[in-house]
Amino acid sequence: MTAHYQPPFHMSADIVQLVADISEQLGRMAAIAEGADQGLRLRRLHRIRTIQGSLAIEGNTLSEAQITAILDGKRVLAPAKDIREARNAIQAYEQFPTWQPASERDLLQAHRTLMAGLIADAGSYRSGNVGVMNADVVVHMAPPASRVPPLMADLLTWLATTKQHPLIASSVFHYEFEFIHPFSDGNGRMGRLWQTLILSQWQPLLAQLPIESMVHAYQDDYYQALNLSNQKSEATPFIEFMLSVIAQTIRTEAEEMTPQATPQATPQVDALLKVLANATKALNRQELQQLLNLKDRESFRQRYLRPALAAGLLEMTRPEQPNSPLQQYRLSKLGQQQARKG
Template sequence: MDNMSAINEPPFTITPTIIRLISEISEQLGRLSVLEEEKNLRLRRINRIRTIQGSLAIEGNTLSEAQITAILEGKRVIAPPKEVQEVRNAIQAYEHFERWQPTNEQHLLKAHQYLMAGLIDDAGHYRHGNVGVMNGKTVVHMAPPANRVKYLMADLLNWLATTEQHPLITSSVFHYEFEFIHPFADGNGRTGRLWQTLILSQWNPLLAQLPVESMVYEYQSAYYQAINQSSKQSDSAPFIELMLQIILETTETASTHHTPQVTPQVTPQVIALLKVMVHPGTVYNRDELQQALKLKDRKSFRERYLKPALADGLIEMTIPDKPNSRLQQYRLTEKGLELSEKTGKSFRK
């Protein structure tokens, strides 16, 4: 840097959408703070498990919430050793989460060291080689040269420490710029998402408890698309808008489904599915349900919404002997309806 006193402002535009989303998120957080007293330690733990599962799933980790819970409890889990190590690392990182300051470079390096211990040789150190971000066999982003990383990160952390922008904006700008710089040989995605959550939690502690990572996983393709779009136009507004939309949906889900009576097996995704099946006895096809939930990813819908709801007997197929039939439809079961009423969310019109 030619002038160490100058602070380089990352390029971003504050759009009307961003302003609206900040207002709506703040409103939802206000509602949630009233409900927070009801929220016990068990539910916070469930959300932490969902956060870890969501963030690692983006990186290809296949472990379920049940397996992560088992690892957390010190039980043996039969799974690929690398994936078990990733989960143990994430648990370790989140245990130290509240001790870190977002603007402290040493804390950031320590977080990376926890997340990547035993997975890469230089955990906790900036990369020494040049890297390209790949999508399959295509290079979608050439990261800045390795010899610029330390300066670029110092610049970014300096900006974070001095900016007067809203934390919802600064956390998203930091997240995008961090992924653009790609300061580590590996583990940039999970570290960037962890650091955005850290920045947000210092603004509002509720955001440390909400599984934002799970929602990022739901929008995985949109997440990478927003990063690419921001890079193409040298303006992180598309990424900021997407992250704020994800945060808003997370707070809305928590506010709507905030109830200690829901068992750990009933995820927010399953409850959201039950909610859109508003009329008991009415049948819905897959496209209708996906559209109602505003989900584009068919695989994610099947794995995180349909399959758990079917497994718990909360919904049923109209053609159970041909599960993959194109004519397949779904309806609420008595158990599904009973759950909706028990949790004070009767979906009957």
């Protein structure tokens, strides 16, 4: 790289259209958010989804319920490494507003926070050479360790001086960061964290959206976009992918926040709510199936239980242990409201 390095990419028609679409959607979402009366709850939910999604991409097994429990200071039965990763991520997002995207000091501090207790060189650039593996195949050999400091310095200088739209600049940075692979571990979660940081300084609303959870839903496409950009030696395919993910995330969140889009329960969910509304205590799965006269366990989970949980209409009595044999369910406040309407 030179002092005037310009990361290679071109403005495809898809990129131009996606930037316009996202900007329009953000305007609509900002108007919806102003009238939302559950902003704190939504921000907390989005933060949990963001952490769970980003860590899951790296193989972390914790569920949203378990991360919620950790956030609340509750005990969670899970691998110690997974719990440490979640606690680190929670701490990182608490420091999020204090970081500047073009600051190398802040970048290293963020990595130190994310990877504390997980690797020996947390907060420092790698000292050895690394390759990105797909099963047993090396799909990308990162630049030599000796080149990492100057490459990162040039990338951060570009980020500080570029006139590109933040949607594009953040995606370019994310791709270039993954190409350089500056750390011995934690590069994926750092790249996603830093893109969100860049975007949040352009539009604060984007700090609240669970983009990482959407990327997790399209994990194979995420890695395919990285590999395609590597093959083409330019960031364009990755920019298109990330912008499409951001656009879909905003569209989904706006629909959920729109007043008329409050949960419209299916007949199956309505029946489940009615059973719990008439109960005097929390009930387990077997009790619920019996009261609903259902014999097929998987059908009950797919058509009744999971939709009700996803809509926030039910609560688990053991959220830190979602698969516990002692798990029971009760109506949430939203579920109580829905049951009264029914």
